[in-house]
Amino acid sequence: MSRSISGSETGSADGSTRSADAVQGLLSSLLRHAPRDMSLTSLAALSTLNRTGPRRITDLAMVEGITQPSATTLVTTLERAGFVERRSDPDDRRVVLVAITASGSDYLRARRRVSTEVFARLVDELTADERSALAAAIPALRRLRELDEEQRDPGPNRTGV
Template sequence: MSLTSAATLATLDRTGPRRITELAVIEGVTQPAMSVLVRVMEESGLVERRSDTSDKRVTLVCLTEAGASYVRERRQAGVQAYAGLIDRLPGDEIEALTAALPALLHLAALESQDREGPKP
C-alpha cells in the first residue's frame, strides 16, 4: 500500500467521512489522483462512498470495517516496533523520552490540526 493510501485511511479514521476534494487537500495530492486512489481503495474494500445525510448532492468517502481494521493493525505494529526499540535504550535515555512526551504529544496534535484542514 502506498504511503498516501495509508495516510488517507488514517485521516478517515481520525476525522470521519470526507469529500474527495478535502482528502486531496489534506494529503497534498490532486483531486484526480485522490479520485483514482479512492477507487482503488474502494475496490479493495477499505473505503466506501456514501451520500451525505445533510446534503444528498455530496458524496463522502467513508472507512469500512476492513479499512478501520487495517489502520488499527498498522498502528499496533508501529507501537510494538517502537516498544521493542525503547526496551533496548539505557535507563537515562528512557527517562529523557518520558520527560519529552508532553511536548511530543503537543507537536502531534498541532500536526494533526494542520493535516485535517477545513472541517466539512
C-alpha cells in the same frame, strides 16, 4: 535578513533543528520496518478518514496534499480493497462522502500494532535514563502531531481525535 547557525551555537533554532532532525531520522528508520503493502499516501488518507470521519474527496485531496484526480484514484483503490466506502451526504444527497469501513479501521490498527511493537523493542534497549527522557517528551511529541494536523486540516471536518 537570515544568518547561518554554526554548530557551536546553542540557540533555540539550533535545538529545534537538531530535534527535528532526530525525529525525522527516527521516523525514516521506523518506516523501513513497516509493511509495504500500501503506499504512504493511501495509508495517510485512510488515517485521516479514521481520525476525522467521512469526507468529500476534494477535502481529502486538500488535506493529503494531492490533486483531486489522484484522490479519486486513491479512493477507488481503497474502495476495491474494502477499506473505504462511498456514501451520500445526509445534508446534500448530491454530495458523495468517503468513509472508512470496519476493515479499513482493522487494517490501520494492525499496522499500528506492528509499528508499535518494533518501536517498543527499540525502546527496551535504551537505558533507564533514556527511557525517562523519552517518556518526558511524550506530551511535546503529541503536541507536534496536533500542530501538524491543525496546519494540514483546519477545516470543519476536523474532530481533533
